Amino acid sequence: xxxxxxxxxxxxxxxxxxxxxxxxxxxxxxxxxxxxxxxxxxxxxxxxxxxxxxxxxxxxxxxxxxxxxxxxxxxxxxxxxxxxxxxxxxxxxxxxxxxxxxx
Numbered sequence: 001x002x003x004x005x006x007x008x009x010x011x012x013x014x015x016x017x018x019x020x021x022x023x024x025x026x027x028x029x030x031x032x033x034x035x036x037x038x039x040x041x042x043x044x045x046x047x048x049x050x051x052x053x054x055x056x057x058x059x060x061x062x063x064x065x066x067x068x069x070x071x072x073x074x075x076x077x078x079x080x081x082x083x084x085x086x087x088x089x090x091x092x093x094x095x096x097x098x099x100x101x102x103x
């Protein structure tokens with residue numbers, strides 16, 4: 001799940017409450033310490049405060065999610081994913097083209 005929060009200082013507490021309620025209703029346990037986030041904050045003192053108070057792991061450049069590298073900057077998505085995915089697809093096509101048949 002990907003969530004965007006404005007005013008993370010105030011929103012994070014509310015988000016954690018929602019996660020807790022979801023866990024109770026759905027029967028799933030969401031581990032906030034295993035959840036990752038990017039921070040987009042220009043004020044250094046606010047960023048330090050959020051880093052101290054949030055239970056989420058704060059990533060600096062990228063997060064791997066379902067095999068895709070999510071990057072903090074959208075412009076970096078192509079470079080982080082395209083070559084690797086293209087190579088994997090080409091290898092799969094090559095393997096599928098000449099499948100080994102056992103007689």
